[in-house]
Amino acid sequence: MTVTTITAAVIPGNLAAQLRRSQRRKKAFAISLTLPLLIFLLATFIVPIGALLMRAVENPEVASTLSHTVAALDKWDRTSHPPDAAYAALATDLAGIAEQSDAGGLARRLNSEISGARSLIMSTYRALPFDAGLTPAQVKAHMLELDPRWEDLGYWQAIAKNGSRWTPDYLLASVDMKRNIRGEIVNVDADSAAFFKILMRTFSVSGVVTVFCLLLGYPLAYWLSTLTPRQANILMILVLVPFWTSVLVRSAAWIVLLQTNGVINRFFMDLGLINEPLPLLFNRIGVIIAMVHILLPFMILPLYSVMKSVPPTYLRAAVSLGSSPLAAFFRVYMPQTFPGMGAGGLLVFILSIGYYVTPALLGGPDDQMLSYYIAQYTNVNVNWGMACALGAVLLSATLVLYAVYRRVVKSELSLG
Incomplete structure (x- = not known):
């Protein structure tokens, strides 16, 4: 093989490698030009919309503050009176809320489900904690003595219904639908449809x-x-x-x-x-x-x-x-x-x-x-x-x- 043949075989390979490097540099330059715009769109458009969609199905108030109560109500049929352990768990959860703003968020969330829940939650929160060593039956008696409304099944049903951190309730309400106490999706009353x-x-x-x-x-x-x-x-x-x-x-x-x-x-x-x-x-x-x-x-x-x-x-x-x-x-x-x-x-x-x-x-x-x-x-x-x-x-x-x-x-x- 002569020197001319070797040179002719080497030069096309070098040119192809140089062309690929040139194309990569052009692509990198184009990406660098569009990267600020992509970051801007991500920060001002995609992330806020994603947060909006996530917040529309997020239901953190009950799940984060009443975890023991939700666990105690897990087997509850939502038609009979809740067990005494649920009263004890609720007293423990409310007493464990460190910030009053968290208690207020919980009260507002439950009040959107059933009227009167805000005053019930806040009055109970301020009266806690009870004396240590009380049995679940004694805690229940203290809570009913504190506010007889705790015997109303509606408040317990609202807690059990919102026990999950993720919920379709907000989206259903936006189209005049809701979940009943059994979790079935139904239309809201004609007077409430707006x-x-x-x-x-x-x-x-x-x-x-x-x-x-x-x-x-x-x-x-x-x-x-x-x-x-x-x-x-x-x-x-x-x-x-x-x-x-x-x-x-x-x-x-x-x-x-x-x-x-x-x-x-x-x-x-x-x-x-x-x-x-x-x-x-x-x-x-x-x-x-x-x-x-x-x-x-x-x-x-x-x-x-x-x-x-x-x-x-x-x-x-x-x-x-x-x-x-x-x-x-x-x-x-x-x-x-x-x-x-x-x-x-x-x-x-x-x-x-x-x-x-x-x-x-x-x-x-x-x-x-x-x-x-x-x-x-x-x-x-x-x-x-x-x-x-x-x-x-x-x-x-x-x-x-x-x-x-x-x-x-x-x-x-x-x-x-």
Whole structure:
């Protein structure tokens, strides 16, 4: 074998190794560029959502503070009186709670299951511990003497029901269902069913807001797309003005405009169109007006970007072939803007179902959406499990809507 043959055999191998090293360096460089973004998304999006979903099924209050009581009630049939050992275990568990805040969390959790549990738990907690050396029967007598409500099976059933650290109760309650004392999943009473109606109200308000945004945003976006770039840019600034002020400020401004003696009612009365002020505030009308104003840019921007990509020659060609301008618009131009309509409608609807400030300020008691009750459970009732379960319902609705949108878009692309 000559030197030339050896060199020719060695050089391709070196080039291949150098190429692989170069590709690895490029991949490592690309990963290093995207790593900060991945860490940011992980810390601000994935981890909080994971914690929310976990808290929606987590039930730590009873399991962590009443472990001996839960064990004593493990064989209990939940229909007869609990054994004396359960009273002794409960006294031991309550006396062993070091922080009053832990006792308060336990009391709130059981009070969400049965009314009166908070006062019962806290009064018993403050009276403990009992004298050492008492038999379970004597402990039971002391507890019944302390508060006769400990003879009520409902409180013991609530403890036994929530003995597991993980529970579906919050998620079931968010869709108006519950577990009975035997652990079977049943519907709640008609008088207690509320969240399904609230969820339907949330969807209906969001749907109406989306439709009005589309009706108002489509002609405006079309008009902007027909202007010169300089004119369109100037007018687009006016469209984006709502982005520059907070939602709270805009909602407060609508209170001034829509109130009984506000600008709108005075304007209509001065024109003689109405004889008395219209009820525009603290009802569904005020909520929809304000939400449409705030969310309208989210409809206009996707529509405008799609409309700018539609060549105007298509309409002229349809008209030159004998179609009327109106028929050409609906048959030729509008179908090409469906992606913008879908994207804008999805964006507006998803943002609408999570609105809190605007309905809280401009709506009445029957106009509050699901996010209002999430805030209520978080700030007032301090029931994080229920708040996270309702948040999980909103998240599920968002994911379902996005999946439907992707499926529709994919089917349209395949047909096209």
